[in-house]
Each structure stands twice: as C-alpha cells, then as structure tokens.
Amino acid sequence: MGIVRKTRSVDTILELFEDTDHAFSGVSLIERLRDQMNKTTVYRILDRLEDEGIIHSFQDQKGLTWYAKCQSCASGQHTDLHPHFQCRSCGRTSCLHVKITIPLIRNHQIEGAELLMTGLCDQCT
Amino acid sequence: MGIVRKTRSVDTILELFEDTDHAFSGVSLIERLRDQMNKTTVYRILDRLEDEGIIHSFQDQKGLTWYAKCQSCASGQHTDLHPHFQCRSCGRTSCLHVKITIPLIRNHQIEGAELLMTGLCDQCT
DNA sequence: TTGTTATTGCAACCTTGTTGCTTTAATTAA
C-alpha cells in the first residue's frame, strides 16, 4: 500500500490529470479547486502524488511550478525524461513525448535534465 | 547609447559577471551586495542588463532566478542558446558552452528553449 | 552651473508556497 490515501480530495485532483498530457500550475489548481479544498491541501496532495511517482513537477520561465501526469515513473524516482512546452500566448503547458538528447559534459556527473520549450501552440499560430 | 547608465552600482554588478560562466542567483547577489545597494536596485539593474543583452536569466528547479553573462546576445533579444548546469551538492550553477539540439514539434512554433542539467560538479564527485 | 532625466533607497506590498496545530475523515482492530 502506498502512502497516499484515496480521499475525496485526492480523487478530485487525480481526475484532472487523467488521460491528458496537459500540465496544471499549482496556482491554477488552487484557483480551480477553491470551493472544494484549501490551498494547503492542494499543495500537500501534489507533493504526495509526486513522491509516489504519479505526477511530476517542473518550473516554467517565471518560476511557477507545474504538475503533470507521469507516464512511466516509479515511486520515489522520476525516470521519464521528456521536454515540456509552454505557449507564450495562451499559457497552455504540456508534456512532449519525444526523446531528447542530453549532452555529455566532461567532469560533470549528470543526474537529471529539464528542458522547457517555449513558443506558440497550434491554437495560437 | 544604451538605456543603462554606467553608475557605481551598475559597475559593481558588471564586474561580478566579467570573465566567468558562473551564474549568480538574485538572492545571492542581494546578500553579497547588501552593504552596497538595496535589493530593489539589484533587481532593477539585473533587469536592465538583461534588456540590453548583457546578461541572461534562467530558473532553477526550485524556481529561483539565476543570472549569467551573455556571450553573443544583442539588445532586446537573447540568441545564445545553451544549457545550464547546477550541482545538487554545492549549488554552483553555470553556463555550459555546448550546442544542444531542440526537437522539432509538429504544430508547434518553437521560439526558445531552456535546458537545465543537474548532477554533481567535478568538485563534488 | 543649472535643468532634465535616470537611478536609487525605502517601505509597503504581492504572490507563491510552507509550517504548526487543531479538527475531521479514513482505516484498522476489537
């Protein structure tokens, strides 16, 4: 059994992430769930889901935290290396399921990498 | 003539960035320059230097803003696409002067990309 | 040297996120 109890709040958040590569910012989730749960609860559930390997988080260029569903991560470690895309016009942010090549750097032991691509999505071009 | 007047404060900050690929976080600059200028001044000078294409900024995984010198950027647009590295042990963060390949994404007009690599630097392995 | 304009300092503020503690809800044991 995992650490995360399946409460009403957890279910509500999990439903949002289901079947989509769309990412949600912490702020947008707090706003969206304002009537259903406290912001502390939102952050704590996101933390727990990330610890369990169910979602992952990343930062955008403004320093905001975004969350999206994991495709193939295990509890405790996130192994699904993929880039994220953020549209500068509409702000929509999502996972891109393409392989990326991380350069080897002499004298550096690389453990992780995060690639954020920005531009215009198909809706906004 | 550029927008940025060469004041004592601007000179102090520019000296830090000279001849190094080392990046500085906003927070660390405020701390370091605490006796010489106000934090508002630090942020405003960083903004102006970035507008002029003299430095560039990026975010780390905690959402902190880092600043480093540009190699080949022009006023108003940053064109020097390169990854950044942050050591998880000592926190040192720097520009990596290697070419990176940005994947083409169908239906997306990619305008920028930011790759942050993390791991251990040579001092910390 | 004076007038003009950019820059600085300061205080107050905003946003995002966290912490401590009490209350409530979910699970387990009886």
Added chain:
DNA sequence: TTAATTAAAGCAACAAGGTTGCAATAACAA
C-alpha cells in the same frame, strides 16, 4: 459496529522572492 488509531484537511500565520510607488539623489547635457 464501534472504538482506537493514524492520515489527511482546514485554518491562520508565516517566509522567501520579487515588485511597486514615490520621494530623494546622482548622472548627464546644455
């Protein structure tokens, strides 16, 4: 089914990073 246990939620207060408005000062041009 109920009681005991433990995780989760709510709330208020706080913290860090960064921004804003405005008055005071410094830089530059005439």
